[in-house]
Amino acid sequence: MDSAIIPEGIVNYTELTKSYMGVLYSPKFAQFLNTTQTGYAHSSSGTEINLLLKTLFTSLCFCTVQLTCFCFFRSIFKFLYQPRCYCVPVNQRMDPLPRGFLTWVMPTIKCSNGFYLSMGLDTYFFVRYISILLLFFIVIGSLNMIVLIPINLSGNSDYSEAATGLDKLSLSNISISNVHKLNAHFVMSLITIGFFHWLIIYEFNSFVIIRLSYLLSQKHENSITSRTLLLTNVPNNLKDKNILTKVFDVIPGGIKNIWFVHDFSVIEDDVRMIKVALDYLEEAHTIYFRKFIKSKFKVSLFGKGSRNIDDTIIQKYIKVDFEPRLCPKFYPPIFIGPYEIPKVNRRIRFKLPGFLRILLCQKKVNMFDWSIEVLNSRFDSLDYQKLLLTKDQLLKHNKIIVEFNTQNGASIAHQCLLSQTQGTLDTSFSEIKPNDILWNNLDRTNSFVCLIEKYFVTIAFIGIILLYIVPVSFIGLVSQMPLLTELMPFLSWLYKLPEEVRETISSFMPSLLLSILTEIVMITFRFLTYFKGKLTGAELELDLQTWYFSFLFVQQFLVVTISSSVTVIFKQILDQPTSIPILLATNLPKAATFFFQYISLKAFAFCGTNFLRIDQLILYHTLYKLRDRTPRQKFHRLTNLPTIKWGSTFPAYSVYGSIGIAYSIISPLISVFIIFILSLALLYYKYALKYIYSHLNQSETQGKLYPIALLHLYTGIYCLEGCLIGIFFLSKNETGSCTMRIQGWIMIFILLATIFGHNTIYNRYVEHFSYLPILEDKQYKDWQSTFDESNDRIATRTGCPDLSHKSMIYLHPAFKFEYPKLWLPSDPFGIAISNINYIQSRVPKLMDGCTRGASITFKNDNARDYKIKVSEAPPDYR
Template sequence: MSTLIPIEDVNYKDLTYTYMGVFYSPKFQQFLNTTQTGLAHSSSGAELSLLTRSLCTSLSLCIIQLAMFCFFRNIFKSLYQPRSYFVPQDERVEPAESGFLNWVIPTLSTNIDYYLCLGLDTYFFVRYISMMLLFFLVVGALNIVVLVPINTSGSSSEFKASGLDRLSLSNISSSKVHLLNGHFIMSLMTIGFFHLMIVYEMESVIKIRKSYLSSKRHRSSVVSKILLITHIPTELLDIERLKSELSIIPGGVKNIWFLSDYKKINVSVREAKEAVYELEVGEIKFIKKYHKKVGNNRYKHYTVMRQLKPKFYPPISINTKLPFGNISLNINIPGLLRFFIFQKKVDQIDWSVERIKKAKKAIEKEKVLLASEQLKKFNTVFVQFNTQSGAYTAHQVLLSQSQGCMDKTVIEVHPRDVQWNNLTKENSATLLVQRYLVTLLCICLIMLYIIPVSFIGLISQVPLLTKLLPFLGWVYSLPEEVRNCFSSILPSLFLSILTSVMMITFRFLTYYKGKLTGAEIEIDLQRWYFSFLFIQQFLVVTISSSITVIFKQIVDQPTSIPVMLATNLPKAATFFYKFIAVRALSFCGNNFLRIDQLILRNTFYKLWDKTPRQKLVRETTLLPIKWGTTYPIYSVYAAIGLTYTIISPLISVFVVLILFLVLTYYKYSLRYIYSHINESETYGRLYPSALLHLYAGIYCLECCMIGVFFLSKDASGNFPMNSHGWIMSLILLMTVFGNTTLYNRYHRYFSYLPIINDREYPDDPLGTDLSSNYQMLYLHPNFKYEIPRVWLPSDDLEVAHTEARHLEDNEGIESIVIPGSTIKFGWRNRFSEIVVRQGPPDFK
C-alpha cells in the first residue's frame, strides 16, 4: 500500500465544524455540480502515451502558427516589426534579419541589459523570466536526477502507482518509507537555494534601481522631480503661498501646476475631435461619389456636383453627472436614432464646419479663463522641485500636521499617466465607502468565479449537457473524434475568454478605488490578479472544485491544511504537466502569429479606416503592455513549479518549457512590436512583489511535505517520519520569519530613493525625457489641445484641392493638408483604398 493515507479515507467532515455552514450548503454544491475533490484529480495515473496524444494537437498547431509567423514576418512589417518602420526615425530599431529562422539566434542572444532602455518594469520582467528559467534548470535538474530514481524504485509488490505517478512521490510504498529521507534533504536544499536567489535579487533590485534613477539623464528629466500632492488646504491654493510653505524642502520649488476645472473644456474638445472626424469622413465620401459619378472626366462642371454632398444623422451627445462619487458620464449615441424620432438628415460637411467653429470658440474661452485663474481649483497640485532629492525628501515627510491635509503624495508622475477624474474626488466618507465596496466586490468575484466555470465544465460532459439542453441532441450525430475535440477544446477556449474578462473587470474595479495614476493601478492589480489566478487556477483545481470548501476547511481547522495538501497535491501532478504544456504551446503560437490582427488588417481594417488620419493612428500606435496583469500570470506558473518541484520533479521540464517560450516571445516583441514608452512605469516596484509572490509556492511545498511526513506510515503501521515533519514545521516557521524580514528590510527601497551615495554606481545614460515646455506640461491634456488641420487625401481629379479652397474660406478652419496620402480607385471607380505615405505636419 501507499505510504500516504488515501484521499478517500480522509473524512473532511470530522476535520471541520459547523459554524462555516453559512458559506457552504449542500444545495449550493448540487447546483454547481461540484465534488469535494478537485478537477485535477481526474488526470491522476495517466500514462505518458495519453499525455503525448493530448499534447499533439497543441504542438502541431503551435508549429503551424510559428511557421506562418516566420513566413509573414517580412511581408506584414506593420504587424510584426512596427518599431523598425512606423515610429520616428530616431526611435527606430534595426529590423530583424529577413531569413525564415534568422531572427531566432539574435533574439535569444540579446543581453537583458538592452531592455533597460524600455524602462525598469520591462527590464525586470525579462530578468524575472530569465532568473526563474535558470532556477528551474538548476534545481529542477538536480531534483529530477536525485528524486525520480528514488520515486521509481519506491514501489513494492503490495503497491505500485500507475502511469506518470510512478515518477512522483505517490509511488513510495509503506515498506519503503525510508526513501522519503531523500525528499526531505532535497526539500531543504530547494528551499535554501530559493532564499539565496530571493536575497540576491532583492539586493540587485536596489542596486539597479538606484543606478537607473540616479543616472544623469533621469535626474535631469522633469518626471524625476515631480511630486503629486493631494488634499491641499484651501488657503494654500495660491502659487506664491504654496511655494513659500514648501521652501523648507532642500533645493526649493521650481514650478507648480494646479488642477483646474476641466469639465467644460472636456465636452468642447470631444465635440471638436468628433467634428474634425466627421468633416474628413464627409469630404472623402464626396470625393468617392464624385469619382464614381464623373469617372475620368476632369472637365465636368464642379458646381453641378455639389448636390453630391453627403447627408447624415449627427451623433447624439449626452453629458450628465452622477449624484455620487463626482462622476461625469459622457455618452455618445449613434445618430441613427434620429431616424426613429423622425428627424431629417443634415449636410455632413456644413454640420461639421459649424461644430468646429463652435467648439473652437468654447475651447479658447476656457483657455482664457484658465490663464486669468477664473476656473475652479481642486485641492490637488503637481509640484516640480529643483532637485530629485528635494522631491523624494518631500515624498517621505509629513507635509502637514493637520489630519487629512496633504497626506497623499505620488512621486515621479508621468503627465500621460494621471487619472484625472480620480484627482477631482474629495477625501470624503463616500470615497472611503466606494473603496471598501470595490475591495469587497473583488473578493466576491474570486469566490464566485466557480459559478461560470461550472457551467463551462458542462460543455466537456456531452451526456449531461444534452440532458439539460435537449435541443443539442444533434451533437450525437457527429463523429466521436469531433465530439471529443469539441469537449476538450471549447472549455479551454471559454475559460481563456472568461479569464480575460476577469482581468478586464479587475482593472475596471481598481480604477474606482480612486488610484491617482496608472502606475498605482498596476501595482494594486498585480496583487489582486495573482490572488485570483493562484486560487482559481491552482488551489481550486487541485484541492476542491469550490473555493467555499477550501475557505471553510482553512477557517474551521487551520492545522488540517498540511493534511489537505498532502492528500490532494500529489494526485494532481499529471494534470499540471498537461496544463502548463498546453498553455506554453498555445501562448507561443497565438502570440507570435497574432492571427486575429493578421486577419483584421487584411479585411476589416481596410473597410474601417475611413480617413488618412484614422489609418495613420492605427498603424503608428504601438501595442502597449500592462505589467500589472502580466507579472502575475508567470508568477502563478512559477509558484506551481515550486510546489511540485519535490512532489513531482518532472514538473520542472514543463515549467522550463513555458518560461523559455515566454522569454523568446517577449525578447522579440519588446524589441520590435510593443511600445517603447511605458507611461505607467512603476520604476521596478512590480518585480519585488513578483518575487515575494513566489513564497506562495514555497508555502504550499512546505505544508504539503509536513503533511506527507506526518501521514506516512510503514508496513507496521508506525509513523517513522514524525521527526521530519516537526523539522519541516520549524522550516515553515523560519520561512514565514524570512519572508516577513525580507519585506520589512527591503520594501522602503522600492518606494523611496537613497540620497546618500554610500556605494559607487556607474552612470546610466538611459532614462525618461519629456518636452522642456514646462508651463503646459502638467495641465489637463485638453487645455493643451489645438484643433488639427483637416487632412484630405489627394486624388487624380484634384477634387480634394478644390474642396480645400472652399473649406479655407470658413473662419476657424485652418489650412487644409493634402500631401501625405492618396485615395486610389479601382474597377470603374467603385472600389477605393486610402494609401498613407506620411503624416501631416501637426500630427501627434
C-alpha cells in the same frame, strides 16, 4: 504511502453545499457542483503518457501551423509583425530583421536583457523575471528530476498498490514499505528552499542597485518627473501659488512650479467634440470625392477594363470648384451628457449611434455643414475656457502638482508629513508622468462616498474570487460527458464521435475554457480597479497585480487541486487550521498530471496566438479596410503600436512559478513543462518588445512590480512546505509507526523560518521601493554610467523632447490642445485643394490644411474600391 488518510472531524461537504447554495440546490445541481468538493484536477490522476500526448497533439498541430504562418507572413506584413521597424519615426526605428523563414530566431535569442533597459525598468525587469525563473527551474528542476524520479519510479514494491500512469514518476508512487525513501525528498526540499532564498536575496539586492542607479542617473535627475510630486487633500487656504511657495521654502532648493487641477469638464468635452467633428469632416471629403468621380467621370474617366486615368481628362478637370450638391447627408451621433452625479462625484456621458435619430423622426443633415458648425462653436468655447484659465477663474480641485528645483528636494518632501492637520496634504505620489494621470479620478473630492466606493470594489474582487465556482463547475462538465449530456440533452450527438475524439475533448476543452474565463476576469478586474480612485496608471497596475495574482493562484491552483469551492477551503481552514498540511498532502499529488497538460496547452496557445496575431491579421483584411476612411484614421491605426499592461502580465508568470515550486519535490517532472512555457514566453517577449510593442510605457512604475512578483513566489514555497509536512506526518511503515515524524518537525521549523525570512526580506527592502538614498557607493555609480549611456541612446533614437521647461506640462491635456490642421488625401484633379479652401473659408481657425503625405487612388473602375496611402504624419504632428 496511503494518500487517502484524512483526519477525523472533517466537515460534511454535501450539507455545506446545501447551506451556501440555498434554493439553487437540487440533486442534479449538486452533482453538477461536485459535492465531493474535490478539485476537478484529480480526474487527471493516473493519466497515461499516451493519453497526455494525444491531448497535446491537437494543440501542437495548431501551434505549428500558426508559427509556420507567422514565419511566412513576417516578411510580407511588416507593419504587423515588425511595426517598430517601419511604422514609427525614422529616429525611433529598430533595424529590420533579415528576410527568411527562421532568420528572426537567432537575433532574438542573442539580444541581451540589457537592451530592454532602454524601454523602461518595468520592461527590463519583466524580461529578467522570466530569465530568473527559467534559471531556477533549469538548475533545481534538473537536479530534482535526476535524483527523485528514479527513486519515485522504484518506490513501490507492491504492484497492487502502485500508482498508475505518470503518477509513477511522482511522490505518490512511494509505498508503505519504502517510506524511508522520502528522506531523499526531504533533503532535496531543503536544497530547493535554500536555493530559492539565495536567489530571492540576490535579486532584491540587484533590484535595489539597478533601480536606484537609474533614479540617480544624470539623465533622470534632470527630468521633470524626478522632481515632481502629486499632493492630495489641499485645503482651500493653500490654493494660492504664493502661499504654497512660502510653505515649501523649508524644503532644500524650494519649488519651481505649481500646477492646480482646474475644472476641465467643459473644455474636455469641447476637445472631444472637435476631434469627432474633424474626423467626420475629413471623412466627408472621401465620400464627396467618390461621388464626384462617379457623377462626372462615370464613362470617360476609365476605359473599359483599364485601371489608369487618361492624362487629358486630368488636365480638363484639374481645376475643380466645390459643389454643394454632391455633399453627403447622414445622421450625426447622439451625445448625451456630461451629467454630474453629485453623491458619487462622477461625470457620465454617452455616445449613441446616429441611426437612432430615425426613432425621433429626425432628418439627415449635411455632413460638411454639421462638422463645420460643431467646429466653430466648440472652438469658441475652447478659447473661452483657456481665457478663464489664464485669469485664474476656473474651479480648483483639492489636488496639486508641485515641481521642486532638485530631485533631493522632491524626495525629502515625499517622505515628510506635510501638515499637522489630519486629512490635509496627507498623500503624495512621486515620479508622476503627465500622460499617466487618471484625470477623472484626480478631480474627485476625497469624500466618504469615494471611500465607500473603494471598499465596494474590494468586496467585489473578493466576491468574484469566491463565486468563480459557478463557471468553473460548468467547465468541469466538459470532462464529465455523461453528466453533461444528461443536463443538456441536445449535446447527445457527442456520443457519436469516436472514443479517442471524446477523450481528447474531455481533456482539452476544460483547459481552453478556463483560459478564456481567466481572460474575462482580468478585463473585469482592470475595469473595476479604475473605480478604486487610483490617481495614476502606475498605481492602478500595482494594485491590479496583487489582486489578479490572488485570483489566479486561488482559482488556477487551489480550487482545481483541493476543492471545487473556495468556501469549503476557507471553512475547513477556519474550523481546523492545523489540518492545512493534511489538506495539501492529500490533494496536491493527485493533481500533478493536470498541470502537465494545462501548462503545455497554455504554452502552445500562447505561442501560436501571440506570434501570429491572428486577430489583427483578420481585422486588417476586413474591418480596418472599412474603418480607414481618412488618412488620419489610417495613420493612427498604423502608428499606435500595442502596449503591454504589466500589472496583469507579471501575475500570470508568478502563478506558473508558484505552481512549479509547489510541485518541484512532489512531482519533479513539472519542471520540464515550466521550462517549456517560460522558454516560449521569453522568446516571444524578447521579439515582441523589440519589434512590435511600443517603447513607451506611460504607466511606468520604475520597476516596483518586480519585487512584488518575487514575493508572490513565496506562495509556492508555502504550499510545498505545507504539503511535505502533511506527507511526513501521514507516512507510516508496515507496522503503522510514523518514521518521518522528525523530518516533519524539522519541516515545521523550516516553515516558520521561511515566514520569518519572508517578513525580514520585505521589511529590509521595502523602503527602497519608494525612497532615494543620500549616500552612494561604487555599485550605484557603475550602473549610473550604464544608464546614462542607455538614456543617451534612447533619447537619440526616439527624439524625446526636453519637457523640463514646458510650463503647461502638468495641465489637463484639453488645456494644451491646439487648433488641428485639416489633412486630406491628394488627388490628380485638385479636389482636395478645392475642399481645403472651401472648409478654411468657413472655419478660419482650421489653417494650414494640406495634402502632403496622403493620397487616394482607385483600384479598378469602381469608384467604391479605393485605397488611401499614407507616407507622412499629419500636419499637426510636424
